[in-house]
Amino acid sequence: MTNLHQNLAQLFGFNTFRPGQEPAITSLLAGQHTLVVMPTGAGKSLIYQYAAMCLPSPAVTLVISPLIALMKDQVDSLQQQAIPATYINSALPTAEQSRRLQAAVQGQFRLIYVAPERLRSVPFQQALQRMTIGLLAIDEAHCISQWGHDFRPDYRRIAQARAEMGHPLTAALTATATTLVQNDIVELLAIPDAQRIVTGFNRPNLSFEVCYAPDTATKLQHLMQLLTEQAHTAGTAIIYTGTRRDAVEVARFISDTVGIQANYYHAGLDSDERTAIQDAFLQGKLPVIVATNAFGMGIDRPDVRMVVHFNMPGTLEAYYQEAGRAGRDGHPARAVLLYAPQDRILQQWFIENSTATFQDLQHLYRTLARSGQSQVMIAVDQLARQTNLDAVKVRTGLAQLERARMLRQTGDEGGQMQVSLEPWDNNAVTAVTSALEEYCAHRQRQLDQMTDYAEADACRRRIVLRYFSDRGAAEAPRCCDNCMVQQAPPPDPQDVNTLSRAERGALVILDAVKRLGHGVGRRRLAEMLKGSHSKDMTSTYTRQTYYGRFAEFSRNRIEQMIDQLVLHGYLKIVGGDIPVLKLSHQGQAALTARAAIPLTIPGTDDIDDGGKRKRYAHSSTTQETEALFRQGLQPNDIAVQRGLTEATIFQHLAALIGAGRLALTEVVSADVIAQVQAVITEVGDLSRLAPLKERLPASISYDELRCVVEDARRQRKTV
Ligand code: ADP
Ligand code: MG
Numbered sequence: 001m002t003n004l005h006q007n008l009a010q011l012f013g014f015n016t017f018r019p020g021q022e023p024a025i026t027s028l029l030a031g032q033h034t035l036v037v038m039p040t041g042a043g044k045s046l047i048y049q050y051a052a053m054c055l056p057s058p059a060v061t062l063v064i065s066p067l068i069a070l071m072k073d074q075v076d077s078l079q080q081q082a083i084p085a086t087y088i089n090s091a092l093p094t095a096e097q098s099r100r101l102q103a104a105v106q107g108q109f110r111l112i113y114v115a116p117e118r119l120r121s122v123p124f125q126q127a128l129q130r131m132t133i134g135l136l137a138i139d140e141a142h143c144i145s146q147w148g149h150d151f152r153p154d155y156r157r158i159a160q161a162r163a164e165m166g167h168p169l170t171a172a173l174t175a176t177a178t179t180l181v182q183n184d185i186v187e188l189l190a191i192p193d194a195q196r197i198v199t200g201f202n203r204p205n206l207s208f209e210v211c212y213a214p215d216t217a218t219k220l221q222h223l224m225q226l227l228t229e230q231a232h233t234a235g236t237a238i239i240y241t242g243t244r245r246d247a248v249e250v251a252r253f254i255s256d257t258v259g260i261q262a263n264y265y266h267a268g269l270d271s272d273e274r275t276a277i278q279d280a281f282l283q284g285k286l287p288v289i290v291a292t293n294a295f296g297m298g299i300d301r302p303d304v305r306m307v308v309h310f311n312m313p314g315t316l317e318a319y320y321q322e323a324g325r326a327g328r329d330g331h332p333a334r335a336v337l338l339y340a341p342q343d344r345i346l347q348q349w350f351i352e353n354s355t356a357t358f359q360d361l362q363h364l365y366r367t368l369a370r371s372g373q374s375q376v377m378i379a380v381d382q383l384a385r386q387t388n389l390d391a392v393k394v395r396t397g398l399a400q401l402e403r404a405r406m407l408r409q410t411g412d413e414g415g416q417m418q419v420s421l422e423p424w425d426n427n428a429v430t431a432v433t434s435a436l437e438e439y440c441a442h443r444q445r446q447l448d449q450m451t452d453y454a455e456a457d458a459c460r461r462r463i464v465l466r467y468f469s470d471r472g473a474a475e476a477p478r479c480c481d482n483c484m485v486q487q488a489p490p491p492d493p494q495d496v497n498t499l500s501r502a503e504r505g506a507l508v509i510l511d512a513v514k515r516l517g518h519g520v521g522r523r524r525l526a527e528m529l530k531g532s533h534s535k536d537m538t539s540t541y542t543r544q545t546y547y548g549r550f551a552e553f554s555r556n557r558i559e560q561m562i563d564q565l566v567l568h569g570y571l572k573i574v575g576g577d578i579p580v581l582k583l584s585h586q587g588q589a590a591l592t593a594r595a596a597i598p599l600t601i602p603g604t605d606d607i608d609d610g611g612k613r614k615r616y617a618h619s620s621t622t623q624e625t626e627a628l629f630r631q632g633l634q635p636n637d638i639a640v641q642r643g644l645t646e647a648t649i650f651q652h653l654a655a656l657i658g659a660g661r662l663a664l665t666e667v668v669s670a671d672v673i674a675q676v677q678a679v680i681t682e683v684g685d686l687s688r689l690a691p692l693k694e695r696l697p698a699s700i701s702y703d704e705l706r707c708v709v710e711d712a713r714r715q716r717k718t719v
Pocket of ligand 2: 044045139
C-alpha cells in the first residue's frame with residue numbers, strides 16, 4: 001500500500017481512489033495548478049480535501065463554492081472525520097463571522113469554505129492578508145466562464161482575489177466543461193500551465209430517453225406513466241421545469257392526480273422554505289421534487305433514480321449537469337427529456353431577452369442621465385418601467401454599461417442601487433455590444449446542439465460525449481432509447497391483408513410521411529390525406545399516392561390518428577418554428593415489417609380532451625394489461641407478471657374504464673363504488689383526487705378512487 005493510499009484510509013476511510021482522484025492529488029502535491037473535470041458524483045471534493053491535509057501548517061485551503069446552503073453539510077462531514085474546517089457566509093450572525101475569521105487567522109482550520117461574494121467583504125479581505133493560503137480550491141469552476149451554462153458574475157472576482165493572495169496553488173473543479181470552457185477557466189484564473197485531469201464524461205449507469213410530447217397534456221401523461229413505473233423502486237425523482245409556474249403546477253398534478261407526494265422548489269420561495277424542502281429531500285422524506293434549475297447544484301443525494309426534464313434546457317451542459325444528478329450511487333437511473341418543439345421557442349426568448357442591443361443601452365443610459373446628476377439612486381424594476389424594457393434586459397444592460405465603463409455601481413440600499421455616470425463613449429459601447437452579439441450567437445449554437453440531441457435518431461450518449469470532446473466509447477448496458485429500439489427485434493412481418501382498417505391506416509400515414517421526405521407538418525399531412533382543396537395543397541401534395549385516401553374522415557380525426565403515432569413513438573415532431581413530422585426508427589421498422597399498429601380511428605365521442613385519455617387507453621402497455629385482465633388475472637398478479645407496480649396496473653385499468661373499454665364493476669366492488677359516488681356527488685369537482693380521498697375511509701385506495709373518478713368523468717362527457 002502506498003502512502004497515498006494509507007492516508008486515504010486513515011483520513012477518509014476509503015480503500016481505493018476513484019478514477020481521476022489519484023492523478024489530481026498527485027498533481028497538486030507536486031505543486032501544479034490543476035483543472036479537474038470529472039462527472040457529478042465522481043468524488044471531486046476529496047481531491048482538494050486530501051491535498052488540504054497534506055499542506056504544511058499553517059497553510060490553509062480556501063474553498064470557493066457557489067452554494068451557501070450546502071457548505072454546512074460539507075463542513076459537518078469533515079468535522080465528523082476530525083478534520084478542522086469551517087465556513088463563513090452571510091447566513092451567520094456578524095459576531096460569529098468575526099469569531100470564525102479570528103480563529104482562521106490563528107490557524108485553527110485546515111479548510112475554510114466561502115461563496116465568491118465573500119471576496120468582496122473588507123473584513124474578510126483583511127483576514128486573508130494575515131493567513132497563508134496554501135491551496136485555493138474553486139468548486140463548480142465552470143461558473144467563471146460566460147461560455148458555460150451557469151455564469152456567475154461573482155466568480156469573476158476570484159482572479160483578482162487570487163492575485164491579492166499571492167497566486168497560491170490552485171485547483172479548479174467542475175463536472176461540465178467543454179474544451180472551450182476549460183480554456184476559459186485556466187485563462188481567466190491566470191493558470192495557463194494548469195495540469196488538466198479530465199476523466200471520461202460517460203456515466204454508464206444512466207440511460208437516456210427522449211419522449212416526444214407536443215403539448216402539456218401529453219407531457220403530464222408521460223410523467224404519470226414514468227412516475228408510476230418508478231414507484232416500486234426505492235429512491236427519489238427530480239422533475240425539472242422551465243418556469244416557476246410549471247414547477248408549482250406539475251407538483252400539484254403529481255400530488256393530486258398521480259397520488260405521489262411531491263413538492264416544488266424555485267428561487268421565488270423564501271429561504272426558510274427552500275431550506276426546509278431541500279432538507280426533506282436530502283433526508284429522503286420527499287419522493288418527488290419538482291424544481292427549476294435553482295435546485296440541485298452540489299446536492300449529494302445518491303439515490304436519485306430518475307431525472308425528468310419537463311422542458312428542454314438551453315444547453316447540453318445544463319442538461320447533462322441536471323440529468324447527471326441521477327444515479328450518483330452508480331446504480332441504474334434514468335434521464336428522461338419530455339420534448340416539445342415549442343420548448344425551443346422559450347429558450348429562444350431567453351436568449352433574445354437577456355441581451356440588450358446598442359439602442360437599449362443608449363436608452364438606459366439616457367434615462368439614467370435624465371436627472372442631470374452624476375449620482376443616481378434607482379431600482380431595477382423602476383428602470384424597467386421607465387424604459388419599457390424587460391427587467392432581465394435592464395439588469396444585463398446595466399452590467400454591459402458597467403463593462404463599457406459608462407457607469408459604476410457605488411452602493412446599494414433598500415433594493416435601490418446608487419450608480420455614478422461617466423460621459424457617453426460610443427466606441428466603448430459598440431465594443432461591448434459586439435462582444436454581446438458574439439455571445440448570443442454562441443448561445444444560439446448551444447441551443448441548436450441541445451435541439452439536435454432531442455431530435456436525434458442516433459445514440460444520445462454519443463452525442464453528449466462528443467459535445468464534451470470525449471472520444472471514448474459511448475457504451476452502457478441500457479444506453480439510450482434510440483439504441484434500445486435498434487437492438488429490439490424487428491416487429492413480425494404481417495400479411496397486409498390480415499391487418500384491420502385502422503392498422504392499414506397507420507401504415508398509410510407512416511408511408512405518406514416517408515414519401516414526403518422531411519418537410520410535412522401535421523395539419524398539412526391531414527389535409528393531404530383528406531384530399532382537401534385548400535390553397536396549401538400544391539401539386540406536391542395532390543400528386544401523392546395517398547392524396548384523398550382518408551376522404552371519409554374529418555381533418556380533425558386524421559390529426560388525432562397522427563397524434564397517436566407521435567405519442568407511441570412511430571413519428572416524431574422536429575423543428576422549432578415550423579414543426580414537421582419525421583419517421584422514427586420505430587416507425588421505419590414498423591413500416592418495413594408492415595407491423596400491426598394498434599391505432600384507433602376516433603369516433604365522435606372522443607374528439608376534444610377525452611381524446612388524450614382515449615389514446616392512452618390504446619397504448620400497447622395498457623392493452624397488455626387489458627388482455628391479462630380479460631384472462632381473469634387480478635391486478636396484483638398482472639403487476640407481478642409484468643414487473644410493474646400495482647399502481648401502474650390500476651392506472652391502466654382506470655384509463656380503460658375512462659375510455660369505456662372496461663366496466664367499472666369489473667374492477668371495483670359495488671360497495672366501494674357506492675361510497676365514492678356519494679362523495680363525488682357531495683364534492684362535485686372531479687379535477688382533483690385528494691379532496692375526494694380525504695372524505696373517504698382510509699380503506700379505499702387511490703387506485704380504486706381513480707377508477708371510479710375516470711368512470712364518472714366519462715359519463716359526464718357523454719351526457
Ligand atoms: P462530486 O463533487 O464530484 O460530484 P462528491 O465529492 O460530492 O462528488 O463525492 C460524491 C460521493 O462519493 C461522496 O459521498 C463521497 O464521500 C464519495 N467518495 C468520494 N471519493 C470516494 C472514494 N475514493 N471511495 C468511495 N467513495 C468516495
Ligand atoms: Mg461537488
